[in-house]
Amino acid sequence: MCGITGYIHLSNKAPDLKEHLETATQSIKSRGPDNQATFLHQSVGLGHTRLSIIDTSERANQPMTDRSGRYTLIFNGEIYNYRELAKKLEVDFNSTSDTEVLLYLLIKENKACLPKLNGFFAFAFYDSKEESLLLARDRMGIKPLHYYQNEEFLAFGSEMKALLQYPILRKIDHSSLYWYLRLTYLPADMSMIAGVKKLKPGHFIHIAKSEVEINSYWDFENPSIFNGHYSDAKDQTVKLLEQSVQRRMIADVPLGSFLSGGTDSSAVVAMASKFDKDLHTFSIGYRDHDFFDETNFAELVATKFNTNHTTFSLTNDDLLNSLNGVLAYIDEPFADSSAIPTFILSQHVSKHIKVALSGDGADELFGGYYKHLAFQRSGENTLPNHLIKWLAPLLKSLPSSRSSKSGNLARRAAKYAQLMQMKSSDKYWHLASFNPSAEEMMIDPPDNAIINSFIDQYRLSDDKYDLNDFLDLDIKIVLPGDMLTKVDLMSMANSLEVRVPFLDKDLVAFARSLPPQYKVDKNRRKTVLQDAFEHILPKELHHRSKKGFEVPMLSWMRNELNTSINEVVFDQEFLESQGIFNPSQVMGLKEKLFSQNPGDVHSTLWTIYVFQKWYKKWMS
Secondary structure, three states: OEEEEEEEEOOOOOOOOHHHHHHHHHHOHHHOEOEEEEEEEOOEEEEEEEOOOOOOOHHHOOOEEOOOOOEEEEEEEEEOOHHHHHHOOOOOOOOOOHHHHHHHHHHHHHHHHHHHOOEEEEEEEEEOOOOEEEEEEOOOOOOOOEEEEOOOEEEEEOOHHHHOOOOOOOOEOHHHHHHHHHHOOOOOOOOOEOOEEEOOOOEEEEEEOOEEEEEEOOOOOOOOOOOOOHHHHHHHHHHHHHHHHHHOOOOOOOEEEEOOOOHHHHHHHHHHOOOOOOOEEEEEEEOOOHHHOOHHHHHHHHHHOOOEEEEEEEOHHHHHHOHHHHHHHOOOOOOOOOHHHHHHHHHHHOOOOOEEEOOOOHHHHHOOOHHHHHHHHHOOOOHHHHHHHHOHHHHHHOOOEOOOHHHHHHHHHHHHHHHOOOOHHHHHHHHHOOOOOHHHHEOOOOOHHHHHHHHHOOOOOHHHOOHHHHHHHHHHHHHHHHHHHHHHHHHHOOOOEEEOHHHOHHHHHHHHHOOHHHOOEOOEOOHHHHHHOOOOOOHHHOOOOOOOOOOOHHHHHHOOOHHHHHHHOOOHHHHHHHOOEOHHHHHHHHHHHOOOOOEOHHHHHHHHHHHHHHHHHHOO
C-alpha cells in the first residue's frame, strides 16, 4: 500500500510543475512513510510514497524503472497473483516484489494485461520513448485515483490533498455538493472541486501526444446464473473465501485481521487461521455503549480459532478526541460517521501490524443491510405490508431518530411505508438517501435534469429490477464511494494496509450469480453466507441480529459538540457571505435538533459540519 501522484503536460504552455510534484508527494507521506521519491522526464513527473509490504528492500522502491531505462512505474496496491504472472514473463527479476512483475507485464502487454490482475491497485506507467502515460484503477475501486485535466496538463493523485498541491482552480461543483448532502459521500467519479474527477473502478486513462483516452477494461456483465443446489452454493462460498484469504496472506511484514464479532470478519478470521497459526486479531469495544459492544462475540471467535487477540475498549471521550484527527486528514467532504471508529481501530492496530484483513464488501455482495431486506419484502402482497400502507400517515407522525431503539423503529417503519408506494426503479435512491431534500439546503442546487441524468446512468426497467440489481448498484455506488473510501482514508492516515478478501474477483463473480432468495430470505439477510459458516463459527453468532455501531451524534450535538456546531454550522453571517447554503434552512435545523422529533437532523448537520470544516481548511 502506497501513495502515488504525478502529472503530464498536454501543451507546451503548461506551467513548470516540478516543485508542485515534490509537495504533492510529501502531502501523502502517511500512505508511505518508508520511502518517498520522484521521477522527472521531459513533460512527465511521477511521485511515490512507499509502505513496504512485499520485498521490503530498497530494490523494490519506487518509482521503478526497467533495465533499459525506457519504462517507469509507480504503483499503489498489491497484485495477489503476481507469482503466477511472473512465471510467464521469462524475466530475470532484480527483486521479489509484485511491483517489478507488474512493470514487466505492462512492458510486454500494456493495458491488455489489466483484466489478468487479481488484486487492488492504482498505478501510473510511463513510456519515455513514446512519452505516453497509462493510469489504471482496480475493478472494484478499492484503491482511489483522483485526476484533474485542463488544456495544459493532467495531474493525478491517490488523494485529493495531493492534487490540491498543483495549480488548479478551486471551485465547488454544485452537482457533487447536492449528492454529498443527499448521500453523505460522493458517488461514482464525482469530486467536490469542479474539474477534478475520480477514475471509475475498472477504468484506465491513456495519454499520448496530448490525446487523452478514458475507457473501461472491465465492467459488470450479466453473470451466468448459478444452477446448483443451495448446499453447493454454501460449499462454494466457503471454498472461494478460503482461496481469497490465502492469496491475501502474502506479506513480508506482520499481518493480522480486524475482528468485529460479526459473520463477515469472523469468516475471514476462520479462513486466515488456517494459514497463520499465530494470527493476530483486533477488536474495538464501547464501554459507554453496551448495546453496540460486540467484543464478547469477537472473543468467542478468537478463542475458537486460537488467535492472538487484542481488544481496544473505547469510551465516549476516546471517540470525541479522535474527531480532530479524522477531520484533519480528510481532504474532501466525507460524512459517514463510522469513519471515526475506523480511524481509531486503524490507529491502534498499526502499532502492532502493517497489514490487516477485513470483512468489508460482504454486505454489498450478499445483502447484509436492512435496506436489502426492505427492498426484497416491499414487493410482497402480504397482510403486514397492507397494514403498514394503511398506517403510513400515523407512522410518519411518530417521533423518529437513529439514536433510540423506538425512534429508529419508527423511522424505519415510516421509510418502509413510503417505499411501498414507489416503482421498483425509484426504491434504490429512496433507501440510499440520508437527506432526500438536499436541494432545500442549497442556494444554487442543480436542476432536475442534471440530477436525473446521474440517476439514469443506473436506471433499469421495472420488470427486470430485482434484489441482485439493487446489490449491483451498491457495488457500483456505495462500495467505492463510501465503504472503501472510508477504509482507505482512515487506514492510510495511520499507515496501515487493509485487504478485503470478499472483493476477490472470483468471489464477486460467484456472489453475483446467486439467485436473490439465496441472499435475503424472509427475515434473514446474507442467508447463504450465514448458513455456509454455521458449523464453522461459534453457534452464538448464527442468526444473531446485526448491530454495527452508531456514533452517538445526536447526543454529541446537543451536548459536547454543541458549541462547535454553533460556531461552524449556525454562523449566519458566514453562511450569507459564503453563498452556498440556504441560511434560513440551515438555521431551522437548530430548532429541530432540540425537538422531540429530531428525525435524521443530526445526519444533515454532520454532513454540513464536515463540509464547512473542509471548506475553511481547503477553500479559504
